[in-house]
Every structure is written in C-alpha cells, then in structure tokens.
Amino acid sequence: MRIVLHIWRQRNANDKGRMARYEVPNVNQEMSFLEMLDVLNEDLIARNEEPVAFDHDCREGICGMCGCMVNGVAHGPQPGTTLCQLHMRHFKDGDELYLEPWRARAFPVVKDLVVDRGAFDRLVAVGGFISATTGCAPDGNAILVPKEKAELSMDAAACIGCGACVAMCPNASASLFMGAKLAHLGLLPQGQPERYGRVAAMVAQAKAERFGACTNIGECEAVCPKEIKLEVIARMNRDFLKGSWTGRGALRDDAEEVSKKPLAGSRR
Amino acid sequence: MELDSKAPTGPIETRWDRHRFNLKLVNPANKRKHTIIVVGTGLAGGSAAATLAELGYNVKCFCFQDSPRRAHSIAAQGGINAAKNYRNDGDSIYRLFYDTVKGGDFRSRESNVYRLAQISVNIIDQCVAQGVPFAREYSGYLDNRSFGGAQVSRTFYARGQTGQQLLLGAYQALERQIGAGQVEMHPRTEMLDLIVIDGKARGIVTRDLLTGKIESHLAEAVVLGTGGYGNLYYLSTNAKGSNATAIWRAHKRGALFANPCFTQIHPTCIPVSGEYQSKLTLMSESLRNDGRVWVPLKKGDKRPPYQIPENERDYYLERRYPSFGNLVPRDVASRNAKAVCDEGRGVGESGLAVFLDFRDAIERLGKHVIRERYGNLFDMYQRITGEDPYEVPMRIYPAIHYAMGGLWVDYNLMSTIAGLYVLGEANFSDHGANRLGASALMQGLADGYFVLPNTINDYLATTKLEKVDASHPAVREAETQVTCVTKRLLDIRGTRSVDSYHRELGKLLWEYCGMARTAEGLKYALSKIPEMRERFWSDVKVLGNGEELNQSLEKAGRVADFFELAELLCIDALHRNESCGGHFREEYQTPEGEAARDDQNYSYVAAWEFRGVGNPPELHQEPLEFEYVHPTQRSYK
C-alpha cells in the first residue's frame, strides 16, 4: 500500500524546522511503523537526501526510546502501544500521516523527530529512588510486601519513560511520569522513609524544568503505552499535600537548592 | 602471552572470601582522588557506576542512548536466578554452581561460576531494598518460578519485565549518585577508542552524538559494560543500537577476545516477515511449558494449521526427546527447528517457522488459565503478527539472542590490558559455551554491584599511575585515529546504505556461522568477509556531516567493527573442532545427532590477540580445570 507522510524536518536545535511531504509507495502491512520509516530512509539515501532522524532502540516496546506524534496522537492510534509496536496493518492505502516530535518546553527538539528528554532523568536524580547503598540490604524476605501493594507498585513501575504523557498533555505536564515513579516507590514498605521528601523534591524539580501543571484532563492516560492510570497523579497530589501539611519530610530545607543545582553531565 | 586467570585455589566455598581478603584496599580519603570511567549503563555498567560512586570514587559514565535507563538489559523478560532455596526444594549455592557449569557445557571457569552463585543471593536482597517490585505470594513473601527447564524454583521475577525492573533499580541508584554530583553522566556519547598508556588503560575517546565533538576522557581505570555482539547477525533479539564497538576497539588496543564463536540462539522468536525486517522479537521461553512444537509431516504442506489432521503432524521434539519433549535446552530446540525447515517442512510464507500450538493446553486447562499464564505474551504476539494465538498456533523460529563470548577477563574482571575491566555480557567469563535462562541478569548485577567494586580497589591501591593529560601523545594518537575513521566514513560517498551492508553481512553469518556450522561453510564465509569489508569501505554511503546528530554515521562505525569481528568469530568457530553449547559443528555430533564435545583437545578458553585487520589473530589458551563438576555428555533423550 501507499502511505503519504508529512514529517517534521529540523536540522538541529537552532533550525526553525518545517513539515516535508514524502510518499512511501511500497508499504507492506506486516511492517512495523518504524520499519516503514526505515524503508523511507533507504529511499531517501538512494536519492541522496538525508534520512529522517528518529529515536528507537529495542523495538519491542520496552526501552522507551521511540515515539512521535502520528496525526496528533502520541505513539499513533493504537492504545497501549509504542510506536515501534504499531504495525502498518492498522492503516489504509493512501493514508496521510503527520509525524511530529514531542513538543514541550522541557523537551527541546534535537533533530527531526528526536527530542532531548534529559529532564526526566533529572526528575529521577532529585529523588526518584530509594537510597539503598549497595551491601546494606537485609534478606529479601525480611520485609513482607502485601501482594496487592506489590502488584499496584508494579503497575506504576511499568513506566518506560517515553514522554508520550508530556507530549500529549495540553499543558505539557510530567505528572503521569512523576506520579508513576512516586507510586512505584511509595507503595512499597522500602520506599516509606523517603516518601514525602521524594514527592516534594520531584515536584519542585518539575517546575524548574518548566513542565506544566496537571489539569485532570486525562490525555496522558489515554496515550500511555503502558496504560498507567491517572490515580498515580492523585497519589502524588495526596502525598504532596500530606507532606506539606504535616511537614513530614516534605518541603525539605534544601528542596530549592536541590532543584537549582545543575546536574553534572546533564544537557540543559 | 601467559594468561593468568588469578583464580584462587583451595576449597571452592571459601575462594572468593579468601581472595577478597587478600586484595588491597583504598583508603576512603584517597578514593575521591581516583576517577573511574564506566562505559554502558545496563545492569552491569549501571550498577557498577552507582556502586563505585557510593564508595567515593569519582565516576564518569557514558551511554549512547538518550538516557541511562534505556540500555538493552531492560528488555529481559523472564527473571533472575538466585540460590535462595526459599522453596525448600533442594536448591543451594552449590546446585546453582553445578547447573551453570554443566549448562555451560564445561567451558567456563569453576571459580567464577561458584562466586556468581554465591553472590546471586545478595543481588536479590539488594534489589528488594531498592524497591524492585518482585512478584509476591499472598503472604507477602517473594514468589519464585522454575525457568528454562531448571528442576528447582529459583527464578525471581517481576511479571514479564524483570530486566526492566532490575535496570530501573540500578538506574535509580545511578541517578541518585548523579544528583549527588558523584557521577558525571554523558548520555548520547559513544566510546570510539581506548587510550592505553604504558600498557595501562587510562581513558577513552568519545564522540558526542549530538554535536559530533570528539573528546578524550582520562581516568585511573576504565570499565566496559557494553553488552554483547549479537547484532553482528543484523537480525537478532538485541536492540537496534546494541553494538560491539567499545569491546572491539579495546580488543584492537590489546585486550584479548575470548570464545567469540559461543553465541546463543533463542528458539522462540517471532519469525521474519519480509526483507524490511529490522529486528526479531523474543517470546519468553516459558511458552514451551504448555505449547507443543510441530510441523506438517509432508513437505510443503501449505494448508492452514487447523486443517492438518493429527496424524499428519510431526511433534518432532516430543518424538525425538521423549523425556524432555518440548522443554529441551535452547540450542537443541533451535537446531531441530532449523533441521525441519531445511527439510522443507517449515511453515508460514517464508517456510522458516514452526508451529507452537496451545490447542491442547487450552483444551486441558481452559482458555482463562492460559490467558493468566501467558496473556501478555499472547497480546504481544497478536500485536506483531495480527494473528490470535488462542485460535491459530503461533509461528516461531530461532534467532540470535546472546553472546557468551567477549573480552577475556581474569577472576578480578580485568582484561589483558591493566586497568581495563569488562563486565556482564561484554566479558566471556561465567556462562561457558551456553547460558542458562535467567542467568544473564544475575551475572550483570553480580559483576557490577559486588565483584568489580571489590576487585578494582586492589588495582588502584597497588598500581603506580603517572599523571597524564590531554597532551599526551597516546591521547593525541587515539583522538586522531577516531577523527580519521569518522572522516573516512563520511568521505566515501558510495552507492549503498549502511543497513544494506549490515544486512548482507548478517545473512552470510547466519547462513554459515549460525545455528549449525561446517568447516566448509566457515571457510566460505571467511573468504567472503574480507571482500565484503573492502566493498563496504569503498562503497558505503553516509550522508550528512559529522558535526551533528547523524545516525547513519553512528551505524557505519559500528558495522565497520562488525565486519572485523565477524572474521574473528568465523576463525574461532573454524578452529574449535568440536560441538559444545551454542557452537554446533555438523562434523562433530554423536550418532543421535547431539553435540559431541572434545574435552581432550578443546577444554580451554580460546583468547585471540589482534594482529591487524586482515591478519590472522594469534590464539592464546587458558586451560580449564574441573575439580568439582566433572565433564559429562549432556543428554536430553
């Protein structure tokens, strides 16, 4: 089948960028979306045009590297599916598709469909962890974890950090990403000691990274390839409010300093 | 060159303890004076970088992806082994050690494997403390399952995403150190050369993938946790970006490359659907617990599977291996699939697939049980193929999955270049000729969390390291080298894309150095590779420039290395006149068609020394001794 693509082309961070139109005449419906882009790129190379840059790695929906907007929807039309797992059988002959990079102040475009998601790493660096220095751990069965808690924690931990939530959110908010990390750690007994400090630090950092605020629209949930639920955002809100109300760990004295400190090696 | 494994002797249970005690320590106040470079942020590299930083070393960490969380360890599905014996089913450290040595077909170092089994216990504890949401029983205790045909339940898992969860644990520990300023993280930065000064690894040359800037980073030691070379075959279960460039360039600087021909094929992957195929997706091996593998009895039978009556189906694994049936080890299952397809009985459009049928299991257990056990895998299969495995049998075919070979390291994980440490899949050490399921995660984390942070102290404490800076001739030379290679690739402006060359190489290797190898085929491949490599270097087409993100250029450098590594792989496969583990030579099989090992002549690690591109490498041998687990012939009849 034949697919018409309108792709955002931008040479580098300083280039203005534009939409360019391409045709891929020989699309097989067994192809994955990225394989279709591979075919396009081979064609472009044959015509001495520079191939379209797009991020991808594992191509099995787990590394979180791939993703772009397909006709205004992050990762395309199939729910619960990353771009690499989207197959061309879901499209029709002659379809016109608009491919754009994630757009957010916090995710500057690097080239074509590639963006810099370093802000996510910095959100984790300020508190998205349990401080368990190697060697300190007691036996794995020393602390029991109720099955339901472990399952809920796992639901949230399934986040692949692809950034679709930010891309789709009308406010470019990272709340679903943060909520997922906070729920993953906050639901486990091991995560309790740092629970309120963690949420305060991450919320402060999100603001410093210029992510937007959540207005409970739910576009993030609708496009999340791992189907993470809005509940994790409610959890984050609850922990933040509880922490600031009781002063328990939340709003650490150094929260502000932490958020302002440039992180070594990070690309701001 | 004498290969000194530095493996301790004496009672195996206390070797690691005694060895650790004999290692020199670095005073805490002096640790901050040392800088260590860690390349790769998977389970091995990520855990090592985090742990070294926790100890107080300054760490510079590099990955080619946009974030350390993306390393391909993330894709591991099944689980991680640990000899906890929480099931009271007879497991022990010794049994895990025994299983691993035997499973590796007696081509691994006993001391290393025993240490791995010992440490496996600590890994689970560490990961639980970090917040890895392992599967739990209703009582709140950790759940286990049996995996890959093991007779005990020692595999810990987090749904079908164990690798992801373990990697996120290591990643979060690493981010904590980045936040604390103890690790300087360089994402989207690729290591392109190793800087060796006075025979010691002192740094690396990198290319910033966004700006194209070529830079040197100097340190007291360099740690590579850069994964395996399965992508050499073009189609593999590895991530598209996985490459051998870091270990290969270290090899060219003097690190010996061990057992490259030990590559593992995974029997249950989704088959190739066309020429455009870019990678292969693995389906968890656990599917073989309930699925039955078959092909039609008749050649070229293209009827839809449900129209083929029972008496015209050949359940070939059950027929040939009555006691293990569909659960024979990976290499046996893979070779048999290839054999029936070679007979012309393969299914699907390409004829390169066999059926994995759940009809009987669904009849016996009900659809809901199968959905509970494999629901997510069935969904994944349906997403990729558009077929419903509850109704039609799955089509599967083997694919390259893991590389047991890698840079040679001693017991301290140091390569033959002083100060160059190699961890995880990038080294050769613990899996011998074949890796057991759920052991890769264990090895990566053991190396990174517990082995290297103990052994590297000794090197730093006992080695006199001169101060060097960027003006050192060796640094200049390495930088120039990298700049020249990059420029050369850009200047060719030939006619064919990098991918087309990579695909061509992959096909050749898969055909002649894949699941089953012959001396004749290997010789043919060895005659083709140099010719192909020359064509690549004179005809590859890399558009764009080197001063910005240029994905073709990145690929070109990696494929260039694959061309050289492919030759070594075939040389090693040709030299090893025996079949063992993942290396099957058709000339060396038992009358029943099983792998025939030659312990008399090949019970050694083949470590190859680089002698220049196109020149035959020099073989060094590290003899293997088995004091505890005595070599026996594997049998799954």
Next chain:
Amino acid sequence: MSSIAIQPLTRAVRFYEAPIGKKAVMAVTGIVLTGYVVAHLLGNLQIYSSNPEQINKYAAFLHNPANAAALWAARGVLLLCVILHITAACQLWLQNRAARPFRYYKKDDVPNAYAARTMICSGPIIAAFVIFHVLHLTSGAVVRLQEIGPNEPNVRANVILGFSHYPAISAFYILAMGLLCLHLYHGVWSMFQSVGASHPRYTPMLKRVAAIAAILILLGNISIPIAALAGWLTY
C-alpha cells in the same frame, strides 16, 4: 534537613509555589463556591412555592439588618474564594502555556474531556456572568429594582420582570448556566483528584454523580428564566 525548622510562612509560600498547591487551593475554593451555587439555587427555587410571598420573605430575612454582619462575612469569604480561585487558575494557565511554546501542526484530542479542556473559557464567561448577575438583580444597575420596603426587595417581581421583558438577558443567563454546568462537572470530580482522592471503583461513580449534580443545577437554574419567559410565573 529537618523540616520542623521551616518557618510556617516559608512553608505556606513553598506550598503555594508548587502547582499541586495551587490546584489544592482551587479545589478547596471550588468546594466553597459549589456549595454557594447549590445554596443559591435552593434559595431561588422558593419562587415555585405555593405561597407567592415565600421568596420575598426569604430575601427579607437575608437583608434583615440583624443579619448584616453574617451576610457581609459570607460575601467576604465568597469574594476571597473567587479571587484565590481565579488567581491560581491564571497562574497555572500561564505556566501551562509556557510549557508548550510550539503548537502542534496537528493535534488530536483523545479522551472525551470537553469540559476539562474548556475550563479556561467557561471560567471567565462565568465570572463575567456573575458580575452581570450582581449588577442585574442585586444592585439594580441594569434595570431598576422594585422594593416592598427598606431592606425588603421584591425579588419575585424583579426576577419575573427581569427575565420576561428582556429575552436577550434570559438567553445570556441560559448560556452562562450551560457553561457553569460544564465547569461544575469537571470541577466537582476534579477537585477530588487534585486533593488526592482517586479510586478505580469510586472515581467513575464520582464522575457520574458530578454529571448528574451539574445537570440538576443547570435544570434548576435555567428553569427560572424559561418559566418567566413562558409566562408560567406571575406576581
């Protein structure tokens, strides 16, 4: 790192600086304002009482000089809530706009969340409506209001005349009530989410309850101008 040492004022500032803090302020003020909307509606519905004087008696009770302090206190609280609600909304809106400086060439809206997306439009129109409403039926700046006596407005007459003689005003009221309905639908379930109450079982129920409540409020409110226009109400 002790949090106890933080001054309460610093703590409050930091709380409000965070988007979640602002959303919590909006949720709490939203509860107060929703409560007012309901109370206001219940007061108005007295117009349907079998006793035509009922609503005027209620108005006289509210305007009784003895209740002046309470009335102004309530007005003060409401005004404060309105100011906080609007300020926080504007600040969040600005932050959110800045978070996406480049628009998409093409953007699809996946979930059906019309109400949520239009909060920023329904909000200002409702604010304008409230101002108009106060001028119209409280201060008498639009049409002259009738009084029975001092502090005894003739609410019944003012309402019926105010709507039946001015169909355009009635239409604006009905439009504004429609927007208020959308605003309340999203606001009522969303305030729970903002303060962290969400549950896989109860949240869908809550959304249904919010929808029903918003529609009931809409029906109650627009019934009055419609009844007045249709001539079903007399004085």
